[in-house]
Amino acid sequence: MIKLVDLSKSYSSGKVAALKNINAHIKPGEFVSIVGQSGSGKTTLVRLIIAEEKPDSGQIIIGGWDITGIKDREIPTLRRQLGVIFQDFKLLPKKTVFENVAFAMETCGFSNKEIKKTVPQMISLVGLKGKEDRYSHQLSGGEKQRVAIARSLVHKPKLLIADEPTGNLDSINTREIIDLLKKINNLGTTVVLVTHNKDVVNSLRSRVITLDSGQIISDQEEGRYLL
């Protein structure tokens, strides 16, 4: 699903080396946690995978598509094949739960019929049935993240990338969101979870890739939080 070959990326024209010679292969259906301290390059890796940044050297292959030198006009095609969620949810405050999810489909040219069919499906998948008409200020942090997850799933992506999705949540909400991600993974979607929550990683009992100063220092099946 994701193949990273000798990937390097630096910011400010070479002064800050964010990633150095990353090699990894994430297979379809996996649930992979990427851990590391703040500043270790986790978000940079996410930005490279969703083509928000271009690598300095190396190769990124997503679902068999080499996106290393992806053209601007091809980026939408890539983004429609993956879902992304973030720590800060990125919801539109003036839209309801339903509208937030529908907005993603509207801007991607789905028909009204498809929108009417898919949005409720996604909302009930993330467990927000009955809260379609709420605005984000009427939702808890966990519920907001569920809306973001519902939105990221409208393309029925094969790959879901979550960059510290529980960073703003208490432990109960964190648990629920992780359970939801596991459920989505069980439905067949590859999940890449970026986190530095030790309890989460240890309870997952799945593959853990640990980054330190832009390098992979460990990559273990059924790994534990090392740092």
Added chain:
Amino acid sequence: MISFFRIIKFALQGVFRNFWLSVVTITMMIMAVLSVTILVAMDYVKEATIASVKNKVDILVELRFNAGSDEVEGLVIELERLTEVKSVRVITPQENLEIFRQRNQDSQISRALDIYDEEENPFSYSLAIGAYDLSQYPQILEFLNQEKYSGLVQVSEFDSHEEFIERINSIAEFVNRYSLYLALIFIAISVIVIFNTIRISIYTRRDEIMIMKLVGAGNSFVRLPFVLESVFYALAAVLLVAAAVYPLVSLLQPVLNNYFQDYSAIDLRNYFIGNLLEIFFYQFIALALINTLSTSVAIRRYLRI
């Protein structure tokens, strides 16, 4: 198709979300359209006036009373030889008398004739000279004012027309110059204002844009609403001016009629009604193009895709 409607929806949202900014934007464009429209109108007034004057006016030369038909014919031949002269028409004393009678049928002035006998005619020969071009009248006058014709030519009338045309030209020139400056200034202001409006519109929607890109909206779907928004501003401005032009011109027409008196060939109202579509369609196209260009620059600068 569905995307097309959504792009329109997004563009309209952009217009109404920053409502007062949109009002200012449209106002600036109205000023630009208005000044260009004044330019167009003034050009019409000028052309129409000069055309009507050209058709009507000859140099009217009143010959001396003692001028006989031979001398008159001699002068006609010499005049016709001039390259500037298009036509010379001889008006006999009899014709002049009739014209005078007709013109003053009902007024006291016709009484002036009462002091003459029936057979007596106080009028002399006169000549109506047409030139190819208005500007040639002075040369023809100069020719007539030569010493050798002083015994023949009494009065040559021309000044009033020359004055009139000069008046039209200077008014037209004055209005044209200032409305051209105004148009240029307002167009420049419009370009800056539209740029800024779109910049703010992009800023207002930055969260939406970020999400659109994140979920894979096409680049044109992200950009086009802004271009369309700027075209809407152009359309609104042109439509508003087009709607206001009839009442405005109706107000102006009596003033024109009053000012130009005999030259009622100037019918601004009809001109605008007849050319409404053309005048404003081209202005819309031009303004839409300008806005699109300005918006493209704003998009390139502020909308990172």
